[in-house]
Every structure is written in structure tokens, then in C-alpha cells.
């Protein structure tokens with residue numbers, strides 16, 4: 001098993017991976033950060049280029065998990081690792097509360113105390129942090145990041161590559177476009193267009209992504 005990334009979110013997901021994939025050898029992958037040690041926590045190898053990743057997949061199996069928060073980087077790294085023979089896996093914490101009647105796409109990373117209700121759909125490689133609440137009939141796209149404590153009330157839609165900030169609340173039936181950012185602590189009362197960055201209570205557009 002390889003966790004793609006060796007930074008903040010990679011460390012967050014480690015405990016889930018150690019628990020769910022206890023029988024597989026584990027390494028991290030980071031080809032960007034300079035001066036990384038060879039081992040993380042004096043224990044896990046850090047692979048530092050694509051050649052090492054490819055060799056690791058061949059020698060230890062093709063499974064990988066995405067350990068990066070940024071949506072675009074998640075998509076890029078998944079494609080890169082897949083091209084080198086990797087197979088994307090999900091990592092769902094045993095203490096996440098996930099209803100029977102919801103659909104979760106491949107490669108999801110879901111942390112402790114997330115609550116996902118019935119009739120929810122979640123796309124590919126979405127990140128659901130600690131204490132996120134997703135209530136009934138919400139639809140979440142691909143590569144979305146739901147930060148700690150975010151609350152999505154019924155029938156909310158969040159499109160691909162959007163980040164919902166920590167402790168933001170999205171009121172029922174609101175539609176949030178793709179590539180948006182909802183600021184930490186925002187209360188979103190109106191639909192949000194693609195690429196908009198909104199913040200505040202009630203949330204207002206403060207700018208658009210370039």
C-alpha cells in the first residue's frame with residue numbers, strides 16, 4: 001500500500017490505513033517536498049520519484065490511497081499513480097457513521113466521526129474530514145474536500161473540485177458549483193456559481209478563482 005503524499009493529510013489518514021490494511025507493507029510517496037527524510041516516523045519508506053513508485057507497486061502490490069487535501073493535486077496524483085500500475089483504494093475510518101443506503105465513489109477518504117446519511121451520493125476520491133455531517137439526499141461530486149465540522153443539510157449539491165471550509169453550514173437544497181471554496185464558518189444561504197469563493201454569515205462571494 002502506498003499513501004500518495006507525505007504531508008498533513010497523509011499523516012491524518014495514516015491511522016485509518018494502518019487499521020484497514022494492516023497486512024500490507026506501507027510506504028508514502030512525495031516527489032515535491034525537498035529534504036524529506038528516507039523514513040516517516042522512523043518507520044515508513046518515503047518514495048521520492050515515479051520510478052521508485054512503479055517499482056514499489058511491482059514488488060509490494062498495486063494498492064494506493066490518496067493522502068493529499070488539494071482537489072486538483074488529488075486528481076493529478078491519482079492519474080499518475082494509475083498510469084504506473086497503481087489501483088486506487090478507499091480509506092474509511094471504522095468510527096465514521098455511514099448509512100446503509102448511500103453510495104460512495106472509489107478512492108474516498110473518510111475520517112473519524114463523519115456522519116453520512118441515507119440517499120447520499122459521493123463521487124470519486126472525495127475527502128470527508130472529522131465531524132462532517134452530510135444529511136439525507138445530498139449529492140457530492142468528484143475530488144471534493146469537506147473540511148472538519150462542515151454540515152450539509154438535506155438535498156445539498158456540491159460539484160467537482162470544490163472545498164467546503166471547516167465548520168461551514170450549507171442550508172437545505174443549496175447548489176454549490178465546481179471549483180468553489182466555501183470559507184471556514186460560512187453559512188451558505190444561496191446557490192454558489194462555479195469558481196466562486198464565498199465567506200461569512202450569510203455567505204457572500206468575495207472573489208472568483210483565477
Ligand SMILES: CC(C)(COP(=O)(O)OP(=O)(O)OC[C@H]1O[C@@H](n2cnc3c(N)ncnc32)[C@H](O)[C@@H]1OP(=O)(O)O)[C@@H](O)C(=O)NCCC(=O)NCCS
Nearest residue numbers: 147148164165166181182183184185186197198199200206
Ligand atoms: C475563504 C478563504 C478561502 C479566503 O481565503 P483568501 O482567498 O486567502 O482570502 P483573504 O484571506 O485574503 O480574505 C479576503 C477577505 O475575506 C475575509 N475572510 C476570509 N476568510 C473568511 C472566513 N472564513 N469568514 C469570513 N470572512 C473571511 C477576510 O477577512 C478578508 O476580508 P477583508 O477584505 O475585509 O480584509 C479562506 O479564508 C478560508 O476560510 N478557507 C477555508 C480554510 C479551511 O477551512 N481549511 C480546512 C483545511 S482542513
